[in-house]
Amino acid sequence: MIEIKNVSKWYGTFRVLDDCSMAIAKGEVVVICGPSGSGKSTLIKCVNGLEPFTKGEITVDGISVGARSTNLPKLRSRIGMVFQNFELFPHMTAADNIVLAQQKVLGRGAEEARAKAQELLARMGLSEQAAKFPAQLSGGQQQRVAIARALAMDPIAMLFDEPTSALDPEMITEVLDVMVKLAEEGMTMAVVTHEMGFARRVAHRVVFMDQGAIVEDATKADFFGKPRSERAQLFLSKILTH
Amino acid sequence: MGVYNWNWSILFKEPYLGWIISGFGNTILIALLAWAIAFPLGSVIGILRTVENRVLRLAATTYVEIFRNIPLLVQMFLWYFVVPELLPADWGRWVKRDLPYPQFITVVLCLGLYTAARVAEQVRSGIEAIPRGQRNAGLAMGLTPTQVYRHVLIPVAYRTIIPPLTSDFLGVFKNSSLALTIGVLELTAQSRQIEEYTFAAFEAFAVATVLYCLVTGLVIAIMRVVETRTRIVGAITVGG
Ligand SMILES: Nc1ncnc2c1ncn2[C@@H]1O[C@H](COP(=O)(O)OP(=O)(O)OP(=O)(O)O)[C@@H](O)[C@H]1O
């Protein structure tokens, strides 16, 4: 479904991505981890063209992200993305956040879009919050609205960039639970996270990045059993101790 | 110096009352018309300063730098005395001979273009204050860049810049007094004229001051209401 082939990216002379290659099959859940600054966010943003890349090729469902002829808005509308800081639109209610792109991008009617929003909010356990503005919601609630907003587009894949790292510990579970359910329903997912519990439960593969390169791309069992690279071992020992 | 002879009643005598009314009317008219140029034009230029396209950005920046950095009075003289000379001959002739109310139009145009540069700066800073992630979130769901501006960036930015925009509007209103330098009889000019005819300097300028303050107060009060009505729920508010 998502194929990343030999992708490199430079900021001036600084290489953010170093010949990255990986593939995510339909229904697969891939967790991407690695130290801060290793290029995880950059890589995941390349997948829906939010970041341009210098070299290589990325295809989503057979469509090349980097090609000039590609209709990027259309392609992006088929890939959901969830951000570290939620990025709900502050001047719109939770429901309106979910309705906006359904109407403006997919051309759905107001009633259909609203019904869809209500249905998704209910799925997230947030029916009561539909009319609230983002600032009136807790971080965990905001992130679940953001997930609902992405799902409203009926995406073929979902990208998550550290969806829980801005949350207080007691809210992390409520967001992870939603993501676990999504994974179990067969959603194709690329998740940048350091939540190794989540990786253990639902990931099919774990990708470890360091200094812009994909150092390790292993099945879950292999990654947690015997990471091959020293850097991955060191990283794991650091994040698993707390 | 002798005792000043107060004579408030002079203000209610013709032709002085009429002068005040017509001066005040001109002042308001200049301010509103100039704002009608400044607000849309400044909005477009401010938005262009934040877009990806470099050529558009550079053009917008150039506009702002030129109009913000030349003193307003100099701009007024340039428009009135110099620009008509630079126009193609028949245009110049038309401007000098057939253009109705040439001073009035010059003032409105000059103030409008100058204030547009200030509005542009407010709009730009309002948009730039929005975290990059908001734009990305909009794009990620498939909105086009134009739709992201239309539905996300602009509605948020304009709410936050209501106070500085209000003061820019009041700026046009006050700056309209410069119109007297090229002979437009707005409020300040009329006060001066009354002073020259009646020597009631204090009375004439007091009434002008009161009228300026009234309008300023009224505009501020209205904009406070607008700001409260449009405030984003839960947004941090600065001041009252
Ligand atoms: N616009 C930019 N210009 C220059 N360097 C940048 C820019 N954006 C990111 N970088 C650099 O690229 C590198 C990778 O950044 P990225 O955000 O992808 O890392 P990350 O793995 O997501 O880190 P984190 O865990 O902190 O989110 C970092 O060293 C960062 O400083």
Ligand SMILES: [Mg+2]
């Ligand atoms: Mg990151």
